[in-house]
Amino acid sequence: MANAPIRLLIAASGTGGHLFPAIALAQKLPDYQIEWLGVPNRLETQLVPQEYPLNTIAVEGFQQGFGLSSIRILAKLALAILEVRRILKQGNFQGVFTTGGYIAGPAVIAARSLGLPVVFHESNALPGKVTRFFGPWCSAVALGFEVAAKYLPRAKNVCVGTPVRGQFLDGAIDAPLDLAIPDGVPLIVVFGGSQGAVAVNKLVRESAKAWFDAGAYIVHLTGDRDEEADSLKHPQYIALPFYNNMADLLQRATLAISRSGAGSLTELAVCGTPAILIPYPFAAEDHQSYNADVFTKAGAALTLKQSELTTEVLQNNVLNLLQSPDELAKMGEKAKAIAVPDSAEKLAQLVREVIET
Numbered sequence: 202m203a204n205a206p207i208r209l210l211i212a213a214s215g216t217g218g219h220l221f222p223a224i225a226l227a228q229k230l231p232d233y234q235i236e237w238l239g240v241p242n243r244l245e246t247q248l249v250p251q252e253y254p255l256n257t258i259a260v261e262g263f264q265q266g267f268g269l270s271s272i273r274i275l276a277k278l279a280l281a282i283l284e285v286r287r288i289l290k291q292g293n294f295q296g297v298f299t300t301g302g303y304i305a306g307p308a309v310i311a312a313r314s315l316g317l318p319v320v321f322h323e324s325n326a327l328p329g330k331v332t333r334f335f336g337p338w339c340s341a342v343a344l345g346f347e348v349a350a351k352y353l354p355r356a357k358n359v360c361v362g363t364p365v366r367g368q369f370l371d372g373a374i375d376a377p378l379d380l381a382i383p384d385g386v387p388l389i390v391v392f393g394g395s396q397g398a399v400a401v402n403k404l405v406r407e408s409a410k411a412w413f414d415a416g417a418y419i420v421h422l423t424g425d426r427d428e429e430a431d432s433l434k435h436p437q438y439i440a441l442p443f444y445n446n447m448a449d450l451l452q453r454a455t456l457a458i459s460r461s462g463a464g465s466l467t468e469l470a471v472c473g474t475p476a477i478l479i480p481y482p483f484a485a486e487d488h489q490s491y492n493a494d495v496f497t498k499a500g501a502a503l504t505l506k507q508s509e510l511t512t513e514v515l516q517n518n519v520l521n522l523l524q525s526p527d528e529l530a531k532m533g534e535k536a537k538a539i540a541v542p543d544s545a546e547k548l549a550q551l552v553r554e555v556i557e558t
Contacts, residue, residue: 206232206233206234207232207234207295207296207556207557208233208235208292208293208294209230209233209234209235209236209294209295209296209297209298209552209556210235210236210237210238210256210288210289210292210294210296210297210298210308210312211223211226211227211235211236211237211238211253211298211299212237212238212239212285212297212298212299212300212304212305212308213237213238213239213245213298213299213300213302213304214238214239214240214243214244214245214302214303214304215240215243215244215245215302215304216244216462216464217244217464218324218462218464218465219300219301219302220244220245220248220249220300221364221365221366221464222300222322222324222363222364222365222464222545222548223298223300223322224248224249224252224366225364225365225366225544225545225548226298226322226364226545226548226549226552227252227253228367228545229545229546229548229549230549230552230553235253236253236254236256236288236292236294237249237253237254237255237256238256238258238285238288238304238308239255239256239257239258239304240257240258240260240304241257256288258281258284258304258307259280259281260277260278260303260306260307261274261277261303278306278307281306281307282310282311282314283311284307285307285308285310285311285312286311286314286315289311289312289315289317290315294317295317295318296312296318296319296320296552296555296556297309297311297312297317297318297319297320298319298320298321298552299319299320299321299322300321300322300323300324301321301322301323301324301329301331301332302329302331305321305331305332305335306331306335309321309338309339310335310338313338318340318555318556319338319339319340320339320340320341320342320343320548320551320552320555320556321336321341321342321343322342322343322344322345322361322363322548323336323342323343323344323345323349323353324345324346324363324464324467325345325346325349325463325488325491325492326345326346326348326349326463326488326491326492326494326495327349327352327486327487327491327492328349328352328353329485329486329488330485330486332353333352333353336353336355336356337353337355337356339356339357340357340555341357341358341359341551341555342356342357342358342359343359343360343361343548343551344358344359344360344361345360345361345362345363345463345467345544346360346463346492346495347360348491348495359551361541361544361547361548361551362467362540362541362544362547363464363467363541363544364467364544364545364548365464365467365468365471365544365545366447366448368446368447368448368449369447369468369471369472370471370542378446378449378450378453380420380439380450381439382418382420382439382453383418386416386417386418387415387416387417387418387455387456387523388417388418388419388420388453388454388455388456389412389417389418389419389420389454389455389456389457389519390419390420390422390450390451390454390456390457390458390474391405391419391420391421391422391457391459392422392447392457392458392459392460392465393422393423393424393459393481398424398460398479398481399424399427400507401460401479401507402421402423402424402427402429402430403429404510404511404512404515405419405421405458405515406421406432406433407512408512408515408516408519409433409435409438411516411520412516412519412523413435413437413438415520415523415524417437417455417523418437418438418439419437419438419439420439420441420444420450420454421438421440421441422443422444423440423441423442424442424443425443430442447468448468448472451468451469451472451474452472452473452474454472454474455475455523455529456474456475456476456477456519456522456523456529457469457474457475457476457477458476458477458479458515458519459476459478459479460478460479460480460489461478461479461480461489461490461492461493461496461504462481462484462489462492463492466478466492466493466495466496467540467544469496469501469502469536470496470501470536470537470539470540471537471540471542472536473533473534473536473540474533474536475501475502475522475529475532475533475536476496476501476502476503476532476536477502477503477504477505477515477518477519477522478493478496478497478502478503478504478505479504479505479506479507479510480492480493480506480507481507482506482507482508490504490506495539496536496539499535499536499538499539500531500532500535501532501533501535501536501538501539502532502536503518503522505518
């Protein structure tokens with residue numbers, strides 16, 4: 202039994218921003234026996250089961266002040282903690298890794314109640330409420346941005362960056378895309394993270410004619426919640442709900458227009474893609490604006506507030522950048538300077554240090 206593999210439970214649920222870093226970490230721990238903790242009917246049920254056993258629990262977050270619904274949520278939380286304790290004990294797990302969100306609460310509490318170590322990864326510049334509350338309970342908090350440490354004064358913080366999917370590290374720069382985009386033309390890539398961005402989609406469609414006239418092509422990843430996704434037809438415009446080969450697409454892009462979720466920013470940085478960032482205004486505690494601020498201060502991106510954004514403002518900012526290739530090149534270089542390409546390795550090393558000592 203001395204050589205039995207270490208068993209790790211990964212608690213990551215919901216969006217790509219929570220799941221992709223956890224999957225990237227798992228791939229760097231091939232000698233570990235890994236199982237997953239998720240929630241029914243979320244993205245993990247599509248991405249995880251073909252690679253790792255998936256355990257699901259019923260849990261939800263507190264969206265508003267304390268009331269009758271909070272009592273129901275607390276009861277669910279208590280049951281979830283008991284269920285995670287059962288999973289940890291029956292599976293003889295030796296540690297827990299989590300990327301936050303409301304699944305982290307029961308995972309951290311259950312693990313610590315059993316004396317098991319926990320590594321928590323926080324990808325945002327402004328740590329979420331769950332991270333700020335549970336961070337001090339954890340053996341280590343791995344940070345995507347150094348600036349996040351000031352919000353976690355009682356936690357054991359280690360800055361490792363945020364891991365990206367393996368496709369971003371394969372070195373396939375300028376690989377041909379399976380999209381009808383001529384060589385040499387300016388390419389604008391628009392995406393809103395794993396959930397899309399309907400408000401941004403509308404502004405882009407309204408602005409697109411001026412960009413077409415400037416010779417640009419647009420690849421617009423609309424997400425699956427935009428009822429008008431097919432409303433614009435033009436030979437220089439490609440609209441898709443999603444696109445799997447994001448690494449090659451962003452490496453080919455002249456400019457990206459994006460939300461500023463931590464996962465999207467990490468991918469932009471690794472690819473060295475200059476960007477116009479439009480933070481999602483309803484993100485918890487406006488954390489996307491904090492993320493965007495890191496890139497804007499570094500000179501890697503331009504940030505535009507959605508509340509102040511008009512078609513004319515977006516149209517002109519994009520045209521100005523398309524007409525300034527030197528500025529775009531500088532932004533791309535500064536984006537690459539933010540990137541931590543070996544983030545997954547650093548995070549895996551931290552997990553090993555915590556769990557194996």
